[in-house]
Amino acid sequence: MSPQPKNWKEIPLGGACWKSSTEYKTGDWRSYKPIWNSEKCTRCMFCHIYCPEGAIKYEPETNDMVFDYDFCKGCGICANECPATAIEMVLEGKE
Amino acid sequence: MAKVEQKIVPLNGDNAVAYAVKQCDVDVVAAYPITPQTIIVEKFSEYVADGEVDTAFVCVESEHTAMTCSITASATGARTFTATASAGLALMHEMLGVASGCRTPVVMSVVNRALSAPINIHCDHSDAMCERDIGWIQIYAENSQEAYDSIIQAFKIAENLDVMLPTMVGLDGFVLSHTLENVSILPDDAVKKFVGERQVPQVMNHEGELVPFKLDPAKPLTIGPLDLHDYYFEHKRQQEESMIKALDVIKKVHDEYSKQSGRTYGNGLVEAYRLDDAEIVTVCMGSTAGTVKTVVDELREKGIKAGLLRIRAFRPLPVKDIISNLAGKKAVAVMDRACSFGGNGGPLFHEIRHAVYDVPNRPKLVNYVYGLGGRDMQPHMIETIYNELQKIAQTGQVEETVQFIGLRE
Numbered sequence: 001m002s003p004q005p006k007n008w009k010e011i012p013l014g015g016a017c018w019k020s021s022t023e024y025k026t027g028d029w030r031s032y033k034p035i036w037n038s039e040k041c042t043r044c045m046f047c048h049i050y051c052p053e054g055a056i057k058y059e060p061e062t063n064d065m066v067f068d069y070d071f072c073k074g075c076g077i078c079a080n081e082c083p084a085t086a087i088e089m090v091l092e093g094k095e
Numbered sequence: 096m097a098k099v100e101q102k103i104v105p106l107n108g109d110n111a112v113a114y115a116v117k118q119c120d121v122d123v124v125a126a127y128p129i130t131p132q133t134i135i136v137e138k139f140s141e142y143v144a145d146g147e148v149d150t151a152f153v154c155v156e157s158e159h160t161a162m163t164c165s166i167t168a169s170a171t172g173a174r175t176f177t178a179t180a181s182a183g184l185a186l187m188h189e190m191l192g193v194a195s196g197c198r199t200p201v202v203m204s205v206v207n208r209a210l211s212a213p214i215n216i217h218c219d220h221s222d223a224m225c226e227r228d229i230g231w232i233q234i235y236a237e238n239s240q241e242a243y244d245s246i247i248q249a250f251k252i253a254e255n256l257d258v259m260l261p262t263m264v265g266l267d268g269f270v271l272s273h274t275l276e277n278v279s280i281l282p283d284d285a286v287k288k289f290v291g292e293r294q295v296p297q298v299m300n301h302e303g304e305l306v307p308f309k310l311d312p313a314k315p316l317t318i319g320p321l322d323l324h325d326y327y328f329e330h331k332r333q334q335e336e337s338m339i340k341a342l343d344v345i346k347k348v349h350d351e352y353s354k355q356s357g358r359t360y361g362n363g364l365v366e367a368y369r370l371d372d373a374e375i376v377t378v379c380m381g382s383t384a385g386t387v388k389t390v391v392d393e394l395r396e397k398g399i400k401a402g403l404l405r406i407r408a409f410r411p412l413p414v415k416d417i418i419s420n421l422a423g424k425k426a427v428a429v430m431d432r433a434c435s436f437g438g439n440g441g442p443l444f445h446e447i448r449h450a451v452y453d454v455p456n457r458p459k460l461v462n463y464v465y466g467l468g469g470r471d472m473q474p475h476m477i478e479t480i481y482n483e484l485q486k487i488a489q490t491g492q493v494e495e496t497v498q499f500i501g502l503r504e
Binding site for chain 2: 011
């Protein structure tokens with residue numbers, strides 16, 4: 001979102017995208033935030049595979065699962081699928 | 096451009112449309128047959144099979160797909176045509192909004208036919224009236240000649256860079272579609288030159304670069320994706336603006352075309368028939384206007400000041416022309432070949448009454464719903480309407496605002 005949204009005379013017709021979708025931070029939509037527990041996690045990568053947004057990555061250098069909160073919408077599929085219950089969904093602002 | 100030499104060919108309305116499309120150098124036709132439009136698709140597929148046109152013809156499995164295919168083809172910059180009627184148009188409904196929202200200037204002939212149920216294959220305007228607010232330009236032809244002329248004009252209107260809106264040309268099912276008429280045909284090269292090559296505007300893409308407004312892998316662009324409370328409203332306002340601009344474009348294209356054809360349909364938006372000194376006026380669309388003109392002539396011979404206002408462009412609604420033609424008239428009857436159930440009158444009545452509301456010397460207005468499901472609109476019925484209008488003009492009193500004519504009571 002640009003700080004000053006354009007008016008109807010300024011935008012391209014037909015809903016043509018004048019910005020990359022990567023600039024549209026859909027993480028704003030989230031009400032529950034996935035919190036990862038490194039100790040419980042077995043690095044099975046289920047969360048990475050199941051995430052519909054591609055917002056969970058494995059970082060080999062640190063051996064961490066990294067959540068991209070700019071695009072995580074808080075659907076909770078990762079927490080639901082995690083066999084080690086290593087992901088907890090916490091209400092935004094209460095984490 | 097000077098008037099060109101034309102050939103007179105006996106054609107029914109559907110064949111006239113197919114012939115016009117053949118001459119317009121169309122890239123893609125995606126269509127599904129439905130009565131009374133079938134002849135258009137059938138005839139055009141013959142042109143393709145015989146190598147008379149260089150058009151990709153896509154036989155689709157439904158009208159929903161016919162429209163989807165037309166939208167996507169048009170989004171690549173291709174000149175695109177399709178045709179439908181009745182239930183086929185209803186099945187397209189969802190995609191009609193996508194066509195106008197994505198600003199794809201698809202041209203479609205709608206051979207106006209009643210909607211089910213009960214099933215009926217004959218003419219009324221219920222099908223297209225349901226699509227009033229979907230963002231398409233709507234033009235209605237009085238005869239097959241006008242259907243031919245209007246299709247050619249429609250490409251030039253729809254593709255105009257100030258417009259970029261899909262356009263439908265309505266012709267009355269069976270009354271025009273299946274009735275043989277002498278149609279004057281322009282030479283192929285004159286039509287090709289008139290419609291020209293389709294142009295596309297430049298827009299900014301997601302990388303901040305100006306690119307042609309079309310789907311092209313070499314210059315990627317996304318058209319019409321998710322648009323929430325932040326921008327949807329702005330895009331809809333743009334569509335409204337283009338509709339307003341289309342009023343002028345329709346007139347200009349009509350004028351430019353008539354220089355070659357020698358034929359005019361009023362100013363392109365409305366056609367006034369013996370209206371200047373008229374006191375009692377009917378308003379209608381489509382083939383019925385032909386019958387009304389005959390009745391007006393007969394009444395004029397009796398000294399009755401009758402006139403007709405035919406609406407050619409229903410969307411965008413030519414409000415100014417409606418006002419200038421109806422202000423000061425004593426009584427006006429709007430004839431609707433569709434019913435807006437529970438709406439206190441037909442859709443055309445609503446539009447006309449709304450247009451003249453702010454005029455201080457507005458006429459008394461009544462509405463006649465007629466011809467549903469192909470019920471014949473005979474001259475004596477039109478005469479009845481003018482008789483009623485005379486009474487209203489004399490007394491200034493309207494007894495019943497909305498009536499049905501040609502109905503067994």
